[in-house]
Amino acid sequence: MTRLQLLGLAAATALFAATSVHAEGDKAAGRKLIYTCAGCHGVPGYTNAYPQYPVPKIAGQNEQYIVNALQGYQSGDRKHPTMDAQAQSLSATDIQNIAAYLSSLAK
C-alpha cells in the first residue's frame, strides 16, 4: 500500500470517528430534561420581554444546531440572560440528549 493510500485511510477513519462522536443522544433522557424549557418554548406565541420578540419554536429543530446553540450559550458566544443560565446547568451529555429528543419531534 502506498503512503498516499495509507494517508487517505487514516483521514477516512478520523472522519468516521468524528461523525460518530455526536448524534448519539438518548431521546428518552432528553424528554425528561426539557420540562423546564416548556415554560417558555411550550407556550404558542409566547414573547420574550425587553426586547420583545417571540420565543422560537424548537421542537423539530435540527440536532446539531441545537447542540451548537446550547454550547454557544455555555461559552458566551451566544447571549441571552435566561438561556445562558439554563445552559450552564447542562452537561455535554444532557445537551446531546436534548438535541436528540427535540430533533426527533419534526412534524
Add this chain to the structure above:
Amino acid sequence: MKRAITLLSFGAILAFASTQLLATGNAENGKQKAATCFACHGVDGNSIDPQYPRLAGQYNLYLQRVLHEYKDGQRNNPIMKGMVATLSDQDIEDVATYFSGLPSKLDTLKGHISGDK
C-alpha cells in the same frame, strides 16, 4: 365628546400596535432576496445539514430579530454576518416573512413534555 376622543385614541393605539406585531414583510420579494439562503437552509426552509437551523414556519418576528442580531454583531457567526451585511431592514422583513410562511416541521414544546398526552 371627551369620552369619544379617548376611545378613539385607544382604538388608534391598538390598531398601530397590532400592525407592528403583524410585521408587514412581502413574502414574494423575500423569496427573491432569500436565494443565497437556500444553499444551506434549503429552498423549502428545511435545512438538510443538521448544523443549520430549519427556518420554515419559525416565527416571523423571531427570524427578524435574529437577522438584526447577526447584523449588529450581538450574535456572532462569520457566515451569517456576511450574509446579512447587504440586507436592509425591509429586506429582513421580507425574507423573514417568506421563511415563516413556509410549511413547517417545527412546533412549540406544547404536548411534548413528560406528563403530556
